[in-house]
Amino acid sequence: MATGSLFDLTGKVAIITGSSRGIGKAIAERMAQHGAKVVISSRKAGPCEEVAAEINTAQGAGTAIAVPANISSKDDLQRLVDETRKAFGRVDVVVCNAASNPYYGPMAGIEDDQFRKILENNVIANHWLISMVIPEMIERKAGSVIIVSSIGGLRGSPIIGAYNVSKAADFQLARNLAHEYGPHGIRVNCIAPGLIKTDFAKALWSNPETLKRATDPVPLRRIGEPDEIAGAAVYLASDAGSFMTGQALVVDGGATI
Numbered sequence: 001m002a003t004g005s006l007f008d009l010t011g012k013v014a015i016i017t018g019s020s021r022g023i024g025k026a027i028a029e030r031m032a033q034h035g036a037k038v039v040i041s042s043r044k045a046g047p048c049e050e051v052a053a054e055i056n057t058a059q060g061a062g063t064a065i066a067v068p069a070n071i072s073s074k075d076d077l078q079r080l081v082d083e084t085r086k087a088f089g090r091v092d093v094v095v096c097n098a099a100s101n102p103y104y105g106p107m108a109g110i111e112d113d114q115f116r117k118i119l120e121n122n123v124i125a126n127h128w129l130i131s132m133v134i135p136e137m138i139e140r141k142a143g144s145v146i147i148v149s150s151i152g153g154l155r156g157s158p159i160i161g162a163y164n165v166s167k168a169a170d171f172q173l174a175r176n177l178a179h180e181y182g183p184h185g186i187r188v189n190c191i192a193p194g195l196i197k198t199d200f201a202k203a204l205w206s207n208p209e210t211l212k213r214a215t216d217p218v219p220l221r222r223i224g225e226p227d228e229i230a231g232a233a234v235y236l237a238s239d240a241g242s243f244m245t246g247q248a249l250v251v252d253g254g255a256t257i
Contacts, residue, residue, distance in 0.1 A: 006240040010035030013088040014237065015080060017071055017129070018098030020047035022198035023148060026226035027095055027233040032059045034234055039084045040066045042098065071098045071125040072117070081132045090140075091133045093237045096126040096170075097148040101163040104203060115162050122166035126173060130188075134181060141185035144237045147174050148229070149190040151252045167192075171248050178246030187245040191232045194252025196224040219254030 014031050018024040020042035028038045032055045040048045040055070048066035055064035067083045069076035084091055100121040103114045130145050137143030152160055153167030171190055178188040195204055195214050205211045205223055215222055232249050235241045250256055 007034055007234055007238045009093075009234070009238055012036045012092040012237065013039070013084065013090050014093035014095060015039045015041065015084055015091055015129075015133070016095040016097055017041050017069070017080075018148075019095075020044070020051050022200055023193065023196060023226045023229045024095070024097040025051055026230040027097065028064070029055060029058075030227070030230035030234050031093070031237060032063050034238065036093065036237070037062075037088045038064045039080070039088075040064055041069050041080055043070050044068060071129070072121055074128050077125065077129045078132060081129070091136060092142070093144045093146070094129060094133050095146045095148065095233060095237075096129060098125075099148070099163075099166075099200070101160060101200070103162060104159045106158055107161040110162050118162045118166050119169070122163070123169045123173060126170065130177060134186065137186045138181070138184045143181075143186040144241070145174075145177065145181075145186065145188040146233055146236050147188070147190045148233075149174075149192045149248060151192050151194050151250060151256050153192065153248075154250075154256055174248070175246045182245055187236070187241070189236050189241070189244060189246065190248040191229060191236070192248045192250045192252070193229050194218070194224055194250075194255040196226055196229060198226055215253075217255070218252070219257065222253065224251070224253055 014036045016024050016028045019028045019040045032038045040052045045068040048068050052064040052066040065087050067080050069080040103110050147170045149170040150167040152164035174188045174190045232251050
């Protein structure tokens with residue numbers, strides 16, 4: 001087996017939520033580079049279409065399509081899956097990357113609707129989307145589900161506690177689904193990034209003092225880049241990760257050690 005073929009995604013179709021920027025965009029670009037057809041999805045059509053066009057220019061026409069969807073809407077997610085099947089005929093890989101965090105501060109101050117939104121978008125929406133693609137994966141006895149969680153799910157925090165609760169729940173969602181769908185040849189894993197330079201995490205890195213506080217205890221002494229998470233996703237989607245399921249792959253520059 002040639003080393004390249006271990007990570008080959010030729011013939012695979014991947015849906016990546018929250019892929020108009022940041023980690024999701026990097027994952028889509030790298031999966032396309034490794035041969036996958038990719039579906040770019042986030043709330044707004046414009047940014048999705050821009051990313052799909054960039055990927056089609058780089059990898060060839062027909063590699064990427066844009067299907068905007070709001071993860072809080074079950075109908076939107078079903079349309080995302082339906083449009084993917086219409087364009088590419090199948091779904092082999094799903095990357096649940098989109099997430100919400102509308103609140104920074106102690107848990108005692110969070111509004112009920114903010115807490116609900118975090119749990120609904122970061123846990124329940126993942127469950128919805130995964131449930132929509134699982135039947136065809138069971139039929140084929142193959143599939144890879146990747147949930148982008150966070151090292152927040154492994155630690156406490158005085159400012160993003162509710163978000164961390166949701167990310168811990170994602171680890172358990174992956175374990176449960178891996179248990180249920182493993183006998184059908186389907187793998188379900190999480191990636192747990194540390195602090196990555198994305199718009200989503202801007203509040204944690206845009207201030208030089210906050211950034212210094214966050215990176216000083218980290219062995220690599222720096223923040224991560226979105227592309228440094230993409231390789232983990234390619235690994236989990238490809239034959240390279242074929243014996244890995246129910247796990248959380250921590251990619252954090254050593255922060256949690």
